[in-house]
Amino acid sequence: MTGLGFVVGVLGVLFLSHAAYSTIQYKNLLKITEDEFSGPPMNVVLELVLGFMFCMHAALSVPGKFQSIHPDSEENRVVSLPANMEFMIFNHRGRAIISEMDMKLKL
Amino acid sequence: MVSKSEEEQLNRLESQVENGGGGAWEYLCLIRKLKIRRSDNVLKYGLTILNDPKKRSSIGNDEWTLYEQVAIAALDCHSYDVAKDCIKVLRKKFPESKRIARLEAMLLEAKGLWEEADKAYSSLLEDNPLDQATHKRRVAMAKAEGDILKAVEWLNKYLEIFMADHEAWRELAEIYVSLQMYKQAAFCYEELILSQPTVPLYHLSYADVLYTLGGLENLQTAKKYYASTIDLTGGKNTRALYGTCLCASAIAQLTKGGRNREDKENQDLHSLAVTALEKDYKKRAPSKLPLLTSTLRSLKLSS
Incomplete structure (x- = not known):
């Protein structure tokens, strides 16, 4: 999917640059025939629209899956608050449990 | 979160x-x-x-x-x-680190040498009166010693200076709930909802406190906050669903034969919450379903 999207994106960029090239050529042609520039020709507009669509498709498909922004979605749903670590107190019932693990920091 | x-x-x-x-x-x-x-x-x-x-x-x-x-x-x-x-x-x-000095004081605190720890924290605060973490440690230490009122007093003083600290507001709210001072706790939860409006658990706690306070007006507000919790969690919070049921039945009892339109709305909400609860139980704990239905039947709206 990503490979296809990438190819489409390259194609879109090529379309856009070709559209730019055609516009410049068209303007040069107008200079020779000494006509007023009223708007780009039809095929250039078509190319622009196609190129735009291709680029947009590539931009949406290449970077991967989008993440939800809704607060109530399955991923973003808040399930618990963090422990209030800065107000942590140490004289809890854990004191009564003698740690069976023999732990030591080697210096 | x-x-x-x-x-x-x-x-x-x-x-x-x-x-x-x-x-x-x-x-x-x-x-x-x-x-x-x-x-x-x-x-x-x-x-x-x-x-x-x-x-x-x-x-x-x-x-x-x-x-x-x-x-x-x-x-x-x-x-x-x-x-x-x-x-x-x-x-x-x-x-030279102050952060390590705080750790050393915490070691004293954990060993139960309150006076030495207090002295260490005081000297740290003398050097830097705006050291938030040390202020918080002092509050926690007062709590650990069992002197809840001193903890409340210090926490209030702390919050006068650092009003944006939501963790401290949460701590104060929890302390007030443990002291059964629900009006004060409700105020703290209001602050929390203001500072972090998208956290459903604050809405839930606020609704719990209001429901505990009782009275028609509080119950109606509580129902609204339970509803907003349901909204923010996508209906996955069982406690909020139960809260809605409880609020609805309590309101129905208080306003017996009262205004009709609100009564209807109340009933609708109740039945919706019941359906959601039953669906959830059916999916996750089918064996507990009879227990749920009998509990909900006893809560049935008297109308």
Whole structure:
């Protein structure tokens, strides 16, 4: 999917640059025939629209899956608050449990 | 805030680390990021990293963060020797640090030497009166000593200066609830909802407090906040669904034969919450379904 999207994106960029090239050529042609520039020709507009669509498709498909922004979605749903670590107190019932693990920091 | 996906990631990493699949450092980082209290695991896996020179050097400068994390976890597990050694290592590296001085005071606190700890905190505060973490430690120490009123007083003083500190507001709210001072607790939860409006659990706690206070007006507000919790969690919060049912039946009892339109709305909400609850139970705990239906029947709206 990503490979296809990438190819489409390259194609879109090529379309856009070709559209730019055609516009410049068209303007040069107008200079020779000494006509007023009223708007780009039809095929250039078509190319622009196609190129735009291709680029947009590539931009949406290449970077991967989008993440939800809704607060109530399955991923973003808040399930618990963090422990209030800065107000942590140490004289809890854990004191009564003698740690069976023999732990030591080697210096 | 711990979201559903983060919780799943944590559980996955935890079982991976427990079964010896590696990833201990990632696990410890996640615990630090989510601010979860798993002191026994932090102590166990943190020490395996710190005691292995190769692993320790691979995490680079984060080594010192890990020493601090393990020191606090060791205090929580009452392994004072480990905590002392960690603090000693840190002290050697950062001889002037105030943060290490706070850790040393915490060691005194954990050992129950309140006066020495208090002296240490006071001298730290003299050097820097705006040291938030030390202020908080003093409040926690008052709580640990059992002097809740002093903790409340200090926390209130602290909040006059640092009004935007939502963790402190939460602590104060929880203390007030434990003292059954619900009006004050409600005020704290209002502050919390103002500062973090998208956290459903604050809405839920606020609704709980209002429901406990009672009275028609409070019950109606509580119902609204239960509803907003349901909205923010996508209907996955069972407590909020139960709260809605309880509020609806309590309101129906108080306004017997009262205004009709609101009565109707109340009933609709109640039946919706009941349906959601039944669906949830059917899916996750089918054996408890009869229990649920009998409980809900006793709550049935009297109309």
